[in-house]
Amino acid sequence: MPQSIPEPEFDELYRELILDHYRSPRHNEPLVDADVVAEGYNPLCGDEIELRIDFKNGSVSDLSFGGRGCSISRASGSIMTDLVIGKPVADVRKLSELFNKMMTDPEAEVPEELGDLEALQGVAKFPVRVKCATLAWHTLEDGLKQREEGGHAVRHEE
Amino acid sequence: MTIDTMRLREDFPILKREVHGKPLVYLDNAATTQKPQAVIDALVEYYSSYNANIHRGIHALAEEATGKYEATRQKVADFIGAPDASNIVFTRNTTESINLVAQAWGRKSLSAGGEIVLSTMEHHSNLVPWQILAKEKGLTLRFIDIDDDGQLIAADIERCIGEKTKLVAITHMSNVLGTINPVREIADRAHQHGALILLDGAQSVPHLPVDVQELDCDFLAFSAHKMLGPTGVGVLYARNELLEEMNPFMSGGEMIRRVQLEESTWNDVPWKFEAGTPNIGDVCAFSASLDYLTDLGMENVRAHEIELVQEAVRRLANVPGITIYGPESAAGKGGVVAFNLEDVHPHDLGTVLDHHGVAIRAGHHCAQPLMKRLDVVATGRASFYVYNEPTEFDALIEGIEAAARLFRAPVHTGA
Known part of the structure; x- marks a missing residue:
């Protein structure tokens, strides 16, 4: 019987910090006249995210996120805004890389730079929910690329 | 109860x-149903006592397997009130049954300017095949909308189905809202305008008494796994004259009569549509689910x-x-x-x-x-x-x- 598979802990998925960001998301008011608008979409669950990004001197100077999604995708977006605002683009890319790595290996040590994102580590144990957590970051990467290439609106699909 | x-x-x-x-x-x-022991046993029985390829072997196992496979076809026909076993084509699932109609009937019988009427509550399987066909053939898709109670809007049915309509492809029962649509009335209107009607019966056949002659539908598609049966078996019911005039769907072995190097002729219906070795074991086990449901009523x-x-x-x-x-x-x-x-x-x-x-x-x-x-x-x-x-x-x-x-x-x- 398949019951012998170790069960992911429910509490590890819905940590209090995640629930807090879900209930009261940060930077949820859309930025007006943002430099870049990037949209993300997860066709599997219908989650939508819209990021509005401002840049200044090679850094992400401001960032808002909106859209409709589950607790994991909303918390991931909300924590991301807190962490990314004010950071140089190169550092943001590094964070994104570290976060993606954390999502593929639930047992690995969480690097300090990830800060509150550590709360999302438990998601890696729920394979069907990983894309909920990565949607915001993949959309952000698309936004950075858009800035680099001077292109216009992009739509990221998980 | x-x-x-x-x-x-x-x-x-x-x-x-x-x-x-x-x-x-x-x-x-609505996604898939669980299986009673009788269906699981039937699957085991096929593989442990009469596994053979069908329709060509001249040995005892092949005869037994062919007999059971074709008996299931008759059982399916009886279950949905079809006139004859030859009205029943086995496919992989509802999606393949609908694709079969789009390819084998639609590509042959539809031409630019024709209209296909669908509804806004369709499952992707009864939408995407028609989108592809419409693009290929220059057809127009029209959509019957729903009201706030999740019912098809009667005025929309009248507005959408008209002289240009060639096919109405609609779900008998919504997989989300549960709405049971007035498909007999829709069939009557389609037929008045010389159009055909295809019913997506994936949700209705497992849950309601369905009689294709009472509903007067031209095509009906459904899946075994949503009605206590194994995965990998779908059904297409079609009126006999339609099956006769349709092109083959897939081609290769089993669906042919005579093969020459340059051309071939087709097997009789329904085998014309069952190219290659079919899903014999699962079809035979499907028989047990039909028995189970028939016993329940x-x-x-x-x-x-x-x-x-x-x-x-x-x-x-x-x-x-x-x-x-x-x-x-x-x-x-x-x-x-x-x-x-x-x-x-x-x-x-x-x-x-x-x-x-x-x-x-x-x-x-x-x-x-x-x-x-x-x-x-x-x-x-x-x-x-x-x-x-x-x-x-x-x-x-x-x-x-x-x-x-x-x-x-x-x-x-x-x-």
Whole structure:
């Protein structure tokens, strides 16, 4: 019987910090006249995210996120805004890389730079929910690329 | 109740298992149903006692397998009131049955300027094949919309089906809203205008008495796995003259009569549409699910689900913040309840319910246009079958209440 598979802990998925960001998301008011608008979409669950990004001197100077999604995708977006605002683009890319790595290996040590994102580590144990957590970051990467290439609106699909 | 659920549940070994330490409450029957021991045994019996390729062997096993395979075809015909076994084509699933019609009939019989009428509540399987065909042939798709009760709008049916209509392809029962559509009236209107009608019966055939002659449909598509049968078996019913005039679908062995280097002629219907070795074992096991449902009686299955859906709606409606989609009256609704809980995303609800042992579906249910029409990104969906019983709704409601407590902001009292 398949019951012998170790069960992911429910509490590890819905940590209090995640629930807090879900209930009261940060930077949820859309930025007006943002430099870049990037949209993300997860066709599997219908989650939508819209990021509005401002840049200044090679850094992400401001960032808002909106859209409709589950607790994991909303918390991931909300924590991301807190962490990314004010950071140089190169550092943001590094964070994104570290976060993606954390999502593929639930047992690995969480690097300090990830800060509150550590709360999302438990998601890696729920394979069907990983894309909920990565949607915001993949959309952000698309936004950075858009800035680099001077292109216009992009739509990221998980 | 006309169905003795307690006794019947003994026939389904999977219902004894636990999920996350809780008894399994399986409410995802619109996705697929569980299998009674008789169906599992039939599958084992095929592979352990008469496994052989069909229609060509001259040995005893081949004869037995061919006999059982073709007997199942007759059983399917009887189950849906088809005039003859030759009206029944075995496919992989409902999706393949619909694609078969789009390719083998649509590509041959439709031409630029023709119209196909669908509805906004269609499953992607009864939408995307027509989009592709429309693009290829220069056809126009028209959509019958739904009202706020999740019913097809009568005036829209009249407006959409007219002189240019060549085919009406519509679901008999919505896999999200549960709406049972007035398909006989729609068939009559289609036929008045010289159009054909295809019914997506994936949800109706497993849950309602369905008679193709009473419904006067030209095509009917459904899947074995949604009616206690194995996965990998779909059915296409079509009127005989249509099957005769249609092109082949897939080609190769089995579907031919005479093959020369430059050209070939086709086998008789329905074998013309069954290229290559079919899914013999699963078709033979499907026979046992048809027997099981016939013994229960489809009228009884329907009556049982009306009771379940009434009770489910009553219990859900008492939970603060619940929105239920689809028809209010259980009489016009199959055993499906789509719902959302305020402030809780359906995926989160699904995860919490899973940890209460309750399996529901959360998502767009392969009906993205309908989600847009309802202005939601997704919904939860509980769907029932013969082995469900009202006491199982206790776990459903407990799980929903737990999700509400978890995700809603704590209520601040006082100033």
